[in-house]
Amino acid sequence: MQVKSFRLVTVFCEAILESLVITELDELGIVSYTVSDCRGRGTRGVRSGAWSLSSNIRIEVMCDEEVSERLASALTQKYDKDYGLLIVASNVDILN
Amino acid sequence: MVLDPIVLFFLLGVIAGIVKSDLKMPSALYEALSIFLLLAIGLKGGVELSKYNILELLPSSLVVILVGVIIPLIAFPILKFVGKLNHFDSASIAAHYGSVSVVTYSVALAALAERGMTHEGYIVIYLVLLEMPAIIVGVALARMAPNSSKKAAGWGKLMHEVFSGKSILLLTGGLVIGWIAGEKGFAPIEPMFGGLFKGALALFLLEMGLVAASRVAAFRSYGIFLVVFAMVMPLISAAIGIFTGLMLSLSPGGIALLATLYASASYIAAPAAMRIAVPKANPSLSIGASLGVTFPFNLFVGIPLYFAIVERFS
Numbered sequence: 526m527q528v529k530s531f532r533l534v535t536v537f538c539e540a541i542l543e544s545l546v547i548t549e550l551d552e553l554g555i556v557s558y559t560v561s562d563c564r565g566r567g568t569r570g571v572r573s574g575a576w577s578l579s580s581n582i583r584i585e586v587m588c589d590e591e592v593s594e595r596l597a598s599a600l601t602q603k604y605d606k607d608y609g610l611l612i613v614a615s616n617v618d619i620l621n
Numbered sequence: 622m623v624l625d626p627i628v629l630f631f632l633l634g635v636i637a638g639i640v641k642s643d644l645k646m647p648s649a650l651y652e653a654l655s656i657f658l659l660l661a662i663g664l665k666g667g668v669e670l671s672k673y674n675i676l677e678l679l680p681s682s683l684v685v686i687l688v689g690v691i692i693p694l695i696a697f698p699i700l701k702f703v704g705k706l707n708h709f710d711s712a713s714i715a716a717h718y719g720s721v722s723v724v725t726y727s728v729a730l731a732a733l734a735e736r737g738m739t740h741e742g743y744i745v746i747y748l749v750l751l752e753m754p755a756i757i758v759g760v761a762l763a764r765m766a767p768n769s770s771k772k773a774a775g776w777g778k779l780m781h782e783v784f785s786g787k788s789i790l791l792l793t794g795g796l797v798i799g800w801i802a803g804e805k806g807f808a809p810i811e812p813m814f815g816g817l818f819k820g821a822l823a824l825f826l827l828e829m830g831l832v833a834a835s836r837v838a839a840f841r842s843y844g845i846f847l848v849v850f851a852m853v854m855p856l857i858s859a860a861i862g863i864f865t866g867l868m869l870s871l872s873p874g875g876i877a878l879l880a881t882l883y884a885s886a887s888y889i890a891a892p893a894a895m896r897i898a899v900p901k902a903n904p905s906l907s908i909g910a911s912l913g914v915t916f917p918f919n920l921f922v923g924i925p926l927y928f929a930i931v932e933r934f935s
Binding site for chain 1: 648835892893896897900901904908
């Protein structure tokens, strides 16, 4: 079986940014993504998820190293200053 | 003064929040209730509207919108020069106070029914029309800042956010459906959207109480100016509303409703639009003021006061 290796980029951000982040993915040619609702606590306080403006989302995409860096720098440049945003990446292998 | 039971539901929610109860409304229920309320208000307004000639409402609608533009223009200098808030926060809060709250309007409707007062059914059109102008004024004010960033989301994105937002969509959709259905067509669905309205509103207010309690805690650190503003601004807007209602020669019930509309501050449509359009504004300030102070103020003091004033003069 051939194993394919990718960078898994996970973006944690305010739910209101969803469509803006997805526009960014489109521009970089990233076709697949997974979005899930989440809640928790960070440097900007508790995000309870009780209503839309205190909700967070987690957007996960897989891409190569170069695209992941372009994505991170585009998002950081546009949204990091004024919105709750955290971008992490790890190496993953696709097994099927 | 006897408090309307639905207002007591709000109080219960606040208490649950303060004592850190494990009470939490499922967010799906909150969503469902808000969809129900918006549709119910739209439908009932549409049925009423079918009794009027829409073209005749055009001049009064323009007056109502114009006043809706003036209110944020009054709020902005107060916030910026008296309150010494920064330019972006001032613009964002001004937009919240110029825009309207559907739930506050619903409570005023319930108060009308309680007092056996009637009103012009078409006032619901004003509710729909008043949501947007102040948001546009707020964004325009924010963009006038000397160091405003050019990267901010464009007007197109903002207009899409506002017009496709569920509140405008469901209110307008309900209006059109109610208008087409008329009294006769509405009768079969009346038990759902008419009879259950107040009970659903009570449940929604319970949730609003919970959210408001969580906002007040965060709001404490922002100083006395904003708390005072959040109680004085509705009074200024209500006075303007009463004057506008008299000018348009509305019935006493209609004047009280219009005053409540102007006095209310948005905490659903405006926050979402401002978060996208004016990212530099601190959302805790505007939501804290509109939801944590102005909404309960209107519920407990404002609405009874506006009704008392109107009753005295008529």
